[in-house]
């Protein structure tokens with residue numbers, strides 16, 4: 001089921017944040033131009049209606065925040081930290097000076113550092129958003145946690161490394177700080193509704209879940225040190241796996257995954273550093289509830305793209321809407337945002353993820369996508385890729401708890 005894209009809502013929401021910035025006199029209309037669907041995929045630019053509810057602040061404190069990474073997706077500025085009333089973006093960083101300057105401008109921030117490693121030494125910074133290249137996330141998050149920062153990261157939590165998963169878990173535990181992965185599917189309107197219904201036992205146990213991340217990359221998107229060239233599909237599994245982990249809070253215990261040798265050049269094993277022969281990997285997982293989940297990631301099949309999913313449970317199913325036995329459903333709409341924060345891209349998830357991270361710090365509670373969810377989504381894909389390389393051999397997946 002493709003997420004509906006309302007052009008009117010898109011322009012209204014996109015307008016809100018950029019108008020605020022332009023009113024502050026720091027950005028021109030041209031500079032607000034965001035990466036388009038060629039880079040982010042169609043799902044990446046889709047947004048959603050604002051929640052009708054009224055946002056109530058939980059504190060008047062401002063969290064001093066640093067942001068690293070303004071790459072091809074310009075993700076450092078995309079989640080709206082700079083527009084949240086409880087945030088002051090006090091420093092930004094990108095290794096490339098012109099990107100660093102672009103991020104500073106987009107976040108209306110004067111202080112820049114030449115690297116994340118330098119930025120996290122700044123004792124006045126309380127929280128850091130890691131929007132750097134995917135292979136660096138674990139290392140950068142661990143570095144920030146070691147310096148006592150709360151950390152939000154773009155997906156995935158770890159990139160192809162089980163050792164990094166264990167190291168990240170230990171770093172989060174020993175830091176006592178908040179860690180959250182900004183998995184955008186988790187605040188798609190449909191996934192949010194599924195999570196509410198699941199909590200209210202409207203599905204019962206999930207018997208079957210399915211999720212897809214389809215994003216055609218006939219030519220790889222030009223990324224930092226070419227990390228997207230030949231990218232194993234299941235190294236990037238969180239958008240699809242969220243349609244189970246982000247609904248239930250559970251994980252996957254074992255997997256059989258299959259691929260087909262890709263017809264796309266950079267996705268052939270001789271042509272990439274990962275020795276990866278696949279452009280599509282289809283994983284069948286056993287879930288922690290004992291059910292099944294089919295999670296697909298595909299880069300080499302042009303056409304309909306998106307990040308989407310559905311669930312079927314013992315008491316009901318969700319295919320765009322709930323159908324089932326539960327008559328007393330909870331509220332299903334996403335929480336209200338501060339008026340200055342736009343829902344943003346990826347189905348209106350950007351503002352929600354950022355607001356959830358900020359609120360979790362202010363309320364001193366676990367954020368929604370904590371380290372356990374992040375690793376249960378990310379690591380399952382690493383094992384799935386190993387299974388695909390072994391022609392679908394059934395492999396065990398470790399379980400993570402916060």
Ligand SMILES: NC(=O)c1ccc[n+]([C@@H]2O[C@H](COP(=O)([O-])OP(=O)(O)OC[C@H]3O[C@@H](n4cnc5c(N)ncnc54)[C@H](O)[C@@H]3O)[C@@H](O)[C@H]2O)c1
Pocket residue numbers: 040044068069070071072073074075093094095096099114115116117131132133134135136137154155156182183184222223224225227346
């Ligand atoms: N839907 C989603 O959740 C979604 C969509 C797009 C991208 N992403 C993720 O967002 C992240 C950024 O994506 P991108 O395509 O812009 O990446 P990219 O590879 O184009 O850019 C990464 C940037 O990080 C900078 N960087 C690397 N190391 C650094 C350091 N030590 N200090 C400061 N800056 C450093 C690089 O200079 C570069 O500009 C990626 O991890 C990607 O996986 C997620």
